[in-house]
Amino acid sequence: MQASLDTVWTWLGEIPDPEIPVISLADLGIIRAVGYDDDKLVVTVTPTYSGCPATSIIALDIETELLKRGAQKVEIRQQLSPAWTTDWISREGREKLRAFGIAPPAMAAANCAGMLKAQNVTCPHCGSEDTENISPRGSTPCKAQFRCRSCMEPFDYFKAI
Amino acid sequence: MMDPFVTFCLRMGDNALILAQRTGEWCGHAPALEEDIAFANMGLDLIGQTQLWLKLGGEAEGKGRSADDLAFLRTERQFTNCQLVEQPNVDFAHALMRQYLFDAWHLPMLDGLTQSSDERVRAVSAKVIKEVRYHIDRSRDLVIGLGDGTDESRARMQGALDELWPFTADLLASDEIDDDLTARGVIPDPAPVIEAFNAETAATFAAATLTVPHTGLTRTGGRNGIHTEHMGFILAEMQYLQRTYPGVSW
Numbered sequence: 001m002q003a004s005l006d007t008v009w010t011w012l013g014e015i016p017d018p019e020i021p022v023i024s025l026a027d028l029g030i031i032r033a034v035g036y037d038d039d040k041l042v043v044t045v046t047p048t049y050s051g052c053p054a055t056s057i058i059a060l061d062i063e064t065e066l067l068k069r070g071a072q073k074v075e076i077r078q079q080l081s082p083a084w085t086t087d088w089i090s091r092e093g094r095e096k097l098r099a100f101g102i103a104p105p106a107m108a109a110a111n112c113a114g115m116l117k118a119q120n121v122t123c124p125h126c127g128s129e130d131t132e133n134i135s136p137r138g139s140t141p142c143k144a145q146f147r148c149r150s151c152m153e154p155f156d157y158f159k160a161i
Numbered sequence: 162m163m164d165p166f167v168t169f170c171l172r173m174g175d176n177a178l179i180l181a182q183r184t185g186e187w188c189g190h191a192p193a194l195e196e197d198i199a200f201a202n203m204g205l206d207l208i209g210q211t212q213l214w215l216k217l218g219g220e221a222e223g224k225g226r227s228a229d230d231l232a233f234l235r236t237e238r239q240f241t242n243c244q245l246v247e248q249p250n251v252d253f254a255h256a257l258m259r260q261y262l263f264d265a266w267h268l269p270m271l272d273g274l275t276q277s278s279d280e281r282v283r284a285v286s287a288k289v290i291k292e293v294r295y296h297i298d299r300s301r302d303l304v305i306g307l308g309d310g311t312d313e314s315r316a317r318m319q320g321a322l323d324e325l326w327p328f329t330a331d332l333l334a335s336d337e338i339d340d341d342l343t344a345r346g347v348i349p350d351p352a353p354v355i356e357a358f359n360a361e362t363a364a365t366f367a368a369a370t371l372t373v374p375h376t377g378l379t380r381t382g383g384r385n386g387i388h389t390e391h392m393g394f395i396l397a398e399m400q401y402l403q404r405t406y407p408g409v410s411w
């Protein structure tokens with residue numbers, strides 16, 4: 001028997017992002033569609049950054065997990081347009097990022113003039129808005145390095161894109 | 162004349178690929194950890210962008226060539242990147258200036274491409290432009306900071322600009338292939354792209370207290386496969402594995 005699409009979405013919500021495992025692939029907003037093509041389960045995924053090394057790992061993780069859960073055949077389709085934006089990260093995903101120590105991306109700030117300088121970044125440790133950018137790039141292309149002027153702790157900021 | 166659409170995809174992809182190779186050379190060598198990470202990360206973005214453009218080029222060509230085939234199995238004369246991106250790193254100032262000049266063209270070009278009459282081009286450029294906005298945000302800041310910096314940093318930035326400026330002619334060049342694509346609305350009219358490049362660089366170099374050289378020298382040809390002496394060395398390193406062990410995979 002085929003699992004319902006709701007069930008499949010629940011499964012996808014339990015697959016961790018390979019680079020930031022506190023959030024799931026569903027939280028990240030990269031799963032664009034789930035459906036059946038006859039007996040084949042088709043999951044449509046959009047890449048985060050075009051060069052993100054996690055992209056192929058993500059496809060592999062989805063396929064492995066769905067087959068393990070009982071899906072008979074799985075196909076992963078890549079969809080480029082509309083381009084992924086951090087605005088698609090779920091509210092739960094944002095809260096998980098903050099609890100993990102990564103400041104979540106500002107909303108609707110992806111293409112704003114001023115880029116990083118215009119994004120209000122709140123310290124994930126103490127909640128202070130008095131923060132400063134140390135470097136526009138962090139441990140991965142999607143993050144920037146910040147420092148909190150209140151609690152003095154450094155932290156990663158997930159850049160709006 | 163080669164197929165204009167395929168040529169366009171290869172030119173976009175080759176620019177990103179060769180700049181990514183140069184950028185990747187900084188990994189473990191940049192003057193500060195943050196910059197080391199930044200260059201490596203930007204190289205990664207550029208490799209991703211290469212995959213998108215070369216994949217599209219290969220599909221449009223219809224001969225079954227993948228992005229990897231195009232990257233690893235072509236010879237120097239078949240690469241269509243502009244000569245600017247193949248120029249050596251020399252020092253941090255050169256690498257940064259090369260990146261900034263490229264970004265100053267790349268952003269308005271992509272901006273025009275997001276309005277392309279071709280749906281595939283719109284999809285790729287809408288994706289890529291988000292990343293490139295961050296690229297120029299960084300390179301512009303650093304060009305201004307180091308240009309309007311110490312005597313030494315300023316001298317190095319000016320030296321890099323003097324050396325690299327003639328290569329911007331190749332970046333802004335257009336030929337009958339571009340004319341054909343512009344007429345069909347696939348790529349933007351070159352005039353507003355050049356205008357945006359000029360406005361961007363003029364404002365930045367004024368803030369950086371740097372002077373654009375008035376040598377009148379121009380260097381072109383990369384887009385048609387004519388490269389500087391540096392190109393062969395890049396390919397020798399980049400293609401080493403596929404040339405030594407043809408067809409190897411893992």
Ligand SMILES: [Zn+2]
Nearest residue numbers: 123126148151
């Ligand atoms: Zn704090």
